[in-house]
Amino acid sequence: MPTTAQRALPAPARGMTWIPGGSALIGSNGCCPEERPVHPVVVDGFWMDEHPVTAAAFRRFVKATGYLTVAERRLDRRTTPAPPRARRxxxxxxxxxxxxxxxxxxxxxxxxxx
Incomplete structure (x- = not known):
C-alpha cells in the first residue's frame, strides 16, 4: 500500500497501480564473484502503469512533452562517468x-x- 502521504494523493495518471515496497536478499555467495556477497536491499513503493506502454503512446508522450531519453540527452562530463575502456x-x-x-x-x- 502507498505510504500515508502517498495514499493521500491520487495515482499520478489513470491506469496506474501501486506497487508496494519491500526488502529482499540479493546476490550470491556461490560461484560468481561479481554476485558476492548476499546483501539486503530495500525498495520503496512506486506507481506503475497497469499495461505496457505502446510505441504509439510513447511517441504521443514525447511529442506532447518534448521528453528526451537518456540516450538522446547531451552528456554532462561533470556528472557522467567516462566510458569503460575497450576490452578484448x-x-x-x-x-x-x-x-x-x-x-x-x-x-x-x-x-x-x-
Missing part, C-alpha cells in the same frame, strides 16, 4: 559466439547464467 573478447564472449548467443558462466560452467 573473453571466454564468456567466445562461448556465446560458439553456442549461438547463450552465455556460459566461466566460473561454474553453466548456461545461461550463474
Amino acid at each position: 573478447a573473453g571466454p564468456v564472449d567466445e562461448a556465446a559466439a560458439v553456442t549461438g548467443g547463450t552465455p556460459w558462466c566461466r566460473c561454474c560452467h553453466r548456461a545461461p547464467v550463474c
Whole structure:
C-alpha cells in the first residue's frame, strides 16, 4: 500500500497501480564473484502503469512533452562517468559466439547464467 502521504494523493495518471515496497536478499555467495556477497536491499513503493506502454503512446508522450531519453540527452562530463575502456573478447564472449548467443558462466560452467 502507498505510504500515508502517498495514499493521500491520487495515482499520478489513470491506469496506474501501486506497487508496494519491500526488502529482499540479493546476490550470491556461490560461484560468481561479481554476485558476492548476499546483501539486503530495500525498495520503496512506486506507481506503475497497469499495461505496457505502446510505441504509439510513447511517441504521443514525447511529442506532447518534448521528453528526451537518456540516450538522446547531451552528456554532462561533470556528472557522467567516462566510458569503460575497450576490452578484448573473453571466454564468456567466445562461448556465446560458439553456442549461438547463450552465455556460459566461466566460473561454474553453466548456461545461461550463474
